[in-house]
Amino acid sequence: AVKSFEELKESIAQLAKWAGLPMDERKLYILPLPGLLCGAEVDHQKFLVHEAVELTDPKDPAAIAAALRQLAGKGLKKKKVILLVNQPSCRYVAKKFPDMTEEELDESLYWEEDRIFYTDEPMALGHRVLSHGPEGYDTLLAAWPRKEMDIWRRGTKQAGCTLEAAYPVMDISLSPRPFFALYAKKDSATLSFRKGHEVYTKRMTLSEENGAFFMASMMEQHQEIRLPCCVIPMADCTEEKWEDWQQWMTWEMQKVNAGEEKCMEELEESPQLYWADACGMGEETSLWHRILPLFIYGDTCQIRLPLSHERATPFFSPENRTLRLAQGASAAALLFFLFAVGRYGWYVTEEMKWQKEAVAWQPVKEMWMAQKQKDKQEQDRLDFLKQLEKNDFHWEQKLVLLADGLPQGVVLSDIKAEGNKVQITGTAVSSSALHAFEKQLQQTWGGQCRLAKRKNNGRTKLVEFRLEWTKGD
Structure with a gap:
């Protein structure tokens, strides 16, 4: 038997660890009781801080906010709050549905809410599937009036907190x-x-x-x-x-x-x-012993009551397919436009940058162009001198060699230079004398020698000729 409250908490934590129950991070649970708001911070199914403060009216957001501020003043300062829904207006029933898809099941729950709970009042409806087979679904449903959910949402907001989740206490696995x-x-x-996941319930009264x-x-x-x-x-x-x-x-x-x-x-x-040890029937029968399992095993609850009014709809469904495609096309066009504007802006920025650099480098460019022009002029002078040197045939020496080697019977009448060519005109007493002169010219001057013109003069019996000499490479 458990002898103290601390031993009780330790035994429950060890039991949860042995059973492999999920261990979540630190959470703040709140639970209303008559005239009280109980709160506990739990980390890995162990109490960190737990307090109970006065709650004057559970249907007044201002009273709820005041109670939450009192809890914060006593050390429960976590801003995200999980409400354990134990209000008598919370419905909890088992329901069978025919075989269908999960989307169709959600749709059926949404549209048949009033028929299931026999009320026209908007409900925050959550469910979990116990089993699914060819015969359909076995489900557990939990529903809480939306107006009461809104009261707690407004109360937590006024206290500077956020209602993170709402768990129906009857879905918490206490062991x-x-x-x-x-x-x-x-x-x-x-x-x-x-x-396990199976749940059976029956309504009771004290007279039964x-x-x-x-x-x-x-x-x-x-x-x-x-x-x-x-x-x-x-x-x-x-x-x-x-x-x-x-x-x-x-x-x-x-x-x-x-x-x-x-x-x-x-x-x-x-x-x-x-x-059970935590039911309040041991040596201690305090308030915390009665509700201890709800805080310790709060994270085993599988039904989450929806907090918002809006119905959750698929992002892409047959009803909104055209709208989603149009939105996608619009988004793509917008992205393309933004990309084009961005690229244009980049080009404009780069152009301005290049212009600034061009202005900054203009003096250097002018100096470089002037130097280039000067270098060109000097190169032209060198080329001219080389050309003069190339065209200089050393005529004095060549003429001396030509005169010394002139064969007998050959008379020269004209020597004329045109570019790289030299034309030599004269007469020879015979063809053999002409050939001897042509051979002598080839040997003394080098280059190439060609007989450009030859004519036998019948009156003088001499051979008139014109030779073209070209300097070799």
Whole structure:
């Protein structure tokens, strides 16, 4: 048996770790009770800080904001708040649906909300799927009036906080093992049996004595012998009512343990229902022992009540396909326009930059052009001198060599230079003398020698000729 509150917390944390339950980061849970707002910061299913402050009116956003500020003053300063919804107006039912897609299931829940809960009042509806097969869906639904959700949203906002999520307390798994839980309200209660993802519920009143039959039926159906039980107070359950429901639950548990229900005759052992350590039936019966499991196992809740009024619709669906395509085309055109404007701006900026650089380099450019012109003039002079040197045939020396080697019978009448060519005109007494002169010219001057003209003069009997000599490379 657990002897102290600290030992109780440690045992629950160890049990959660052994069961492999998810461990989330630090969270701030708030839970309303008659005249109180309870808050607890939990980290890895361990209490960090827990306090309870006065809540004058749970339907007044200003009163909720004042209570949250008091909690912050006592150390609960986390700005994101998770509300544990235990209001009697919160509905929790099991419902079967035919086979369909998940999108169609969401659509059915949205449009059949009033028929499911028999109300025209807008509801914040959440659900989870227990099983899905060819026969359809088995689901659990939780719904809370939207106007009450808005009151808590406004209250948390006025306190400078944000309502991060809303968890229905009846969907919180209070133990990794199968268990019975009685969610006690002012005028009625809901007796729940939970085993894993399976949940069975039945509405009870203090005047009815059929709780034992329900518990015995569940134990026989699931072949469970020893199960824990607890009583969880709801938002309108006063201290006196909680004690009444505690006595009622004790009486029903005793009837099951005594084997008074005939439906349990097939069990091999005698059934045993016992109080869970955190139900308030141990040595301590404080408020925190009653609601401790809700904070410790709050993150096991799988149903999230929607916080906003807007219905969640798919981003791309047959109804909005044309709109989405048009939006996509518009976005693409806008991106192209922005890209074009950006590129144009870049080109303009670069052009201005180049112009500034051109102005800055203009004096250097002028100096370079002047130097280039000067270098060209000097190069032209050098080329002219080289050309003169190239055209200089050393005529004095060549003429001396020509005169010394002139064959007998050859007379020269004219020597004329035109560019690289030299024309030599004269007469020879015979063709052999002309050939001898041509050969002599080739040997003394080099280059190339060609007979450009030859004519036999009948009157003088001489051979008139003109030779063209070209300087070799």
